Amino acid sequence: MRSFSLLMLSCFSPLSLAVDLPGSQDLPIVPRMTDAQIVDYRPTAELERIYPLGSIRKISGQLRFDGQVSARGHVTSVTYELPAEHSSTEAFTAAREALQQQDAQLLFWCQARDCGESSLWANEVFGNAKLYGADSEQAYLLLRLAAPKDNTLVALYSITRGNRKAYLHVEQFDAVAPLGDLLPTSATLLRELKSTGELDFPKLTQTPDDKWLRLISRGLNLDTTLRVSVSGPNAEAWRQSLIEQGVRAARMETGGVDGPGLHIKLLR
Known part of the structure; x- marks a missing residue:
C-alpha cells in the first residue's frame, strides 16, 4: 500500500510542461499529475452547492439521490486532461491518497455504474460537458478536510470519454458557515x-x-x-x-x- 502510494505520488509534479487554459491554476491541496493539462478552470465564486451522497438518477425531470450535503460557500474548480500514458483511475487514486495523507475524511465514494449516469454528473452536478463519458469509466469522491479546515469539502470526479481521453475534475468548497456533523455512507x-x-x-x-x-x-x-x-x-x-x-x-x-x-x- 505505502509503496504504491509513493509510486503514484511520484507521478505528480507542481509544475507541468503542458499548456494550460490561460488564467488557470492548480488547487494547492491536490498536486497535479505530470504533463496533465488544465482544460477548464472556474475561479472562486460564492454559490449554493449540493453534493450528492448517493447514486444519481433523474425522475420526472428532477435529480434524485439518497443523500446530500447542501450549503453555501466559495467554490473553485479545475479540470485536467490527463496524458495518454496515465488513466483516469490512476489520477483519481493518487489524488485520493494525497488527500487522505492530509487526514481528509471520506464521505461518499462510488465507482462505475454505482455512481449512476455520467451525463448527470457532467451536466447537472458539475456543469461541465467535458466530463461526460462511459458510465463504467467514472469515479466520484467527496471528502471533508481535517480540522481546522473541516468546513472545506473536496470533490473528485474522474472519467474516460469514448475517444479514450481521460479527465480528472477537482473542486474545492469552503463553506461560509460550519458544516456540522457529516457522516460517511x-x-x-x-x-x-x-x-x-x-x-x-x-x-x-x-x-x-x-x-x-x-x-x-x-x-x-x-x-x-x-x-x-x-x-x-x-x-x-x-x-x-x-x-x-x-x-x-x-x-x-x-x-x-x-x-x-x-x-x-x-x-x-
Whole structure:
C-alpha cells in the first residue's frame, strides 16, 4: 500500500510542461499529475452547492439521490486532461491518497455504474460537458478536510470519454458557515476498507457511539466474506457491540491499543 502510494505520488509534479487554459491554476491541496493539462478552470465564486451522497438518477425531470450535503460557500474548480500514458483511475487514486495523507475524511465514494449516469454528473452536478463519458469509466469522491479546515469539502470526479481521453475534475468548497456533523455512507466505509485495508476513527475514543456503530456494522455486513481486527482503547466493547448489530463474531478479532480511537484492519 505505502509503496504504491509513493509510486503514484511520484507521478505528480507542481509544475507541468503542458499548456494550460490561460488564467488557470492548480488547487494547492491536490498536486497535479505530470504533463496533465488544465482544460477548464472556474475561479472562486460564492454559490449554493449540493453534493450528492448517493447514486444519481433523474425522475420526472428532477435529480434524485439518497443523500446530500447542501450549503453555501466559495467554490473553485479545475479540470485536467490527463496524458495518454496515465488513466483516469490512476489520477483519481493518487489524488485520493494525497488527500487522505492530509487526514481528509471520506464521505461518499462510488465507482462505475454505482455512481449512476455520467451525463448527470457532467451536466447537472458539475456543469461541465467535458466530463461526460462511459458510465463504467467514472469515479466520484467527496471528502471533508481535517480540522481546522473541516468546513472545506473536496470533490473528485474522474472519467474516460469514448475517444479514450481521460479527465480528472477537482473542486474545492469552503463553506461560509460550519458544516456540522457529516457522516460517511456505509458503502463508502466498505469501499475504503477494501481499497486501503483499514479504517481509522481517531475521534471514537469512548464507548461505542450508536450512529457510528450502525454505519460500521452495515458496512461490514455488505460483504460477509471479510474478516477484520478491531483495535483501540475500547476495542472489545466495539467488537461486542458490532456482534449485537449482526456482525458474526467469527469475522472479527480484537487487536491491541494502537493510537487513539477505533481502528479496523482488513485481515488478508
